[in-house]
Amino acid sequence: MPANEKLKEQISHLPHKPGIYKFFDEKGIIYVGKAVDIRKRVSSYFNRSAQHNKKTLKLVSQIIHIEFTIVDTEADAFLLENNLIKQYQPKYNILLKDGKTYPYISILNERFPRVISTRNKLNDGSRYFGPYPSGTTMSVVLDLIRTLYPLRTCTYNLSPENIAAGKFKVCLEYHIGNCKGPCEALENETQYNHYISQIKNILSGNLSVAKNYFKEQMAAAAADYQYELAHQYKQKLDMLEDFQAKSTVVSNTLSNIDVFTITSNEQCAFLNYLKVMNGSIIQTQSLEIQKKLEEEDADILASVIAQLRQDFESTSKEIITNIEVKLPLDNITVSQPQIGDKKKLINLSLKNALYLRKEREGRQEKNRESTDQREIRVLEILKKDLRLTELPRxxxxxxxxxxxxxxxxxxxxxxxxxxxxxxxxxxxxxxxxxxxxxxxxxxxxxxxxxxxxxxxxxxxxxxxxxxxxxxxxxxxxxxxxxxxxxxxxxxxxxxxxxxxxxxxxxxxxxxxxxxxxxxxxxxxxxxxxxxxxxxxxxxKRDASTLKTELTDVKGIGPTTAEALLLKYKSVKKLKDLTREQLVEEVGKAKADILYTYFHSS
Known part of the structure; x- marks a missing residue:
């Protein structure tokens, strides 16, 4: 059975149900899509070819097999599509950079917990914050925490028995004031855990608990005439204020919001993501995505929202965007604010996306200019070598x-x-x-x-x-x-x-x-x-051969031969057609003549 007949057979058995579909070529999966009605969506690729762009037509020409998975709802299809795209990385789906692991800040599940950076999130009872879009962003937050609080960095097992037995001695970190020596029972565990509680609040975007603590400690030290200690607390409070000032962009009444914006040209889409907690941006990511099938901005944005929310483990119930986008996700609101603090967030996010676009397009233009300069230089050499009077443009x-x-x-x-x-x-x-x-x-x-x-x-x-x-x-x-x-x-x-x-x-x-x-x-x-x-x-030679062979068939005139020539180019392709396909091309009488001629010889 010819490949197109096999595909028609597969499509005829597709269900009228929500789910995902997978297109295969001879090497594997080349596209994954979602649909409210799988059969209608897949059929549209083959029945509406005149409406497709060149890239989509190329995709369709490579399909040799179709598979599907039925799900209960459109939301399930949306999430499954995202997971399969990440798993298989099909060449016709838009993709975020694969193979990238984002860093986390982890508060380890141990006595006198350490606060460390890691790219491996384990199911070990530790508390993980992030992921952060880059190691630099994560390091800024981690350095702030280590400056504000005296935490241990050693890997000792600080069980009560080990400490009581005197197995450990304080290290240099203790002597320079970065640690208070829990290994020799010089640190109060309750106070240490109080620090950890404040750190958890900071990493969750709530800086008010830590700020109030340092204000209280500063006032108490000043009241006790410990002005040097009060100044130290003042410096830590200033650090928190400075950190918050750099990230706060709108009212503190806004909490737990995901902000996504997009702008694009013919080849690429440029997106920005902001994660807002308690009026502060705690995560931000800008990215460029190559278009594969000339996708609309709304389709690209929907796909990226699903992937980034999964990568950054977002639990936000509110998403705001600069364009209307359909997200079939339960209990999540999506809006395009036009005024107020949320509109300011959209403007800030879009500013970042536009900056990335301008930078990338500027770089491409510079490369084009460099190419043009190289070509002109070669023409100057050609002019000299051939002794021409003018540049051969x-x-x-x-x-x-x-x-x-x-x-x-x-x-x-x-x-x-x-x-x-x-x-x-x-x-x-x-x-x-x-x-x-x-x-x-x-x-x-x-x-x-x-x-x-x-x-x-x-x-x-x-x-x-x-x-x-x-x-x-x-x-x-x-x-x-x-x-x-x-x-x-x-x-x-x-x-x-x-x-x-x-x-x-x-x-x-x-x-x-x-x-x-x-x-x-x-x-x-x-x-x-x-x-x-x-x-x-x-x-011309092939056309001449084909036309001559067809016109030699009794009952097939030059007009019919010319039409078949323009469409199929070779006799071999015509021989591969079924009788029904020949009928569609030239009618039943001529189809019978050609089919008999091809298959009797």
Missing amino acids: QIECFDNSNFQGDNPVASMVCFKNGKPSKKDYRHFNIKTVVGPNDFESMYEIVTRRYKRLLAENQPLPQLIVIDGGKGQLGMAVKALKDLNIYGKIAVVGIAKRLEEIFYPGDSLPLYIDKKSESLKLIQRLRNEAHRFAITFHRS
Whole structure:
């Protein structure tokens, strides 16, 4: 059974249920999608091809197998799709960078708990905060905590029995004031756990508990005339105030909100995520995502929200965005605020997304400028090597192609500023020459090309390259003279064997250094013209063979042969069609004739 018939069979058995579907090529999963109605959604890929963009059509052309999973609700489909995309990383789904592990701050499950950084979240009873979008962000918070509180950093097992037995001695951290010596029972466990409680509040975004504690300690020290100690508490309070000032952007009445914004161009989407707790931004992430199927911003944002909320373990019940997005998640509100503090959050997040977009597009523009500068530099070298009077910003190269005189054709390729300008490429069917005569063919195509440019008042190139030796070059010169434009355009020929460059009227060729960038540019022109001519020649030859074979079939006329030729290109593809498919193309009578012809022979 042909592949398309197998797919139709699979689609006919898909359920009208919510769930996810997976598209496979010969190597594995290439796309995962979700649907309220699996059969309707999958069928749309195959029934509405005229509405699809090129990338989607390419995806569909590679599908050889379809699988599905039914779920209870649209929300379940949304979450399952996200998990499968992360698991399989299909090439046609938009993806966040895979393989990245985010750092956490962990309060370990032990007596006199340590506060450490880690990228491995274990089910060991410890308390984990994060993840943080980068190690730098995490280090700022961890350094603040270690500055505010005297915590131990050793790995000793500080059980009551070990401490009572005197197994440990205080280290340098104790002597410089970073630790109070719990290993020798010099630290009160209740006080230490009080520090840990405050640290948990800070890591949860609630700084008020720690701030009130330091205010109380500062006032008590001052009342007891311990001004140096009071100053130390004042410094710690200032650290907290400074930390909060850098992160607070709106009213303290806002708590536990996820903020997502997006902006995009044709190739990429740029997003920003802010996690807000108690009026403070405790996490932020900006990212760039390559579009795979020209997805809409709302679809990209929905996918990213699901992935980032999972990665950053968000439990927020409120999400605000800059565009309307559908999230089939239970007990979660999604809105686009227009005024107030939430609108300020949206503006701040979007500012970050736009900054990332501007930076990336600026970098791409700089790279493009660098490329243009390199191409112009090569043209300057070519101008010098060929002793041209002006910079060859437009170069046109001609080549002939025939097989023993059969289907003679020619091609012209055009490079502008050192790069192919494919919209200016031209094919030529040789009209005035009989038999394999490359010289006369060259005269014809050069004449036709520049006669038309002159008639249409189009700009002429600064350089013409003829793929061939002195004979072809001479006929190109004759064509230019007959058009009265010889001398207005530089023209050279390139011989294939030794890469010799010939000038009109000069019997001695020019040999350019084989490593020269200008020679490489000429070779690119010659190879492109040759490829373009050969491709056209083969298509004509194949078309001629196909048309002749079909018109030899009694009952199949030239019109039917021409139509089948345009669509299928080869007899082999026609032979693979079923009788029903042939009926759809040419009707029952002609289908019977062709099917009998193909399969009887």
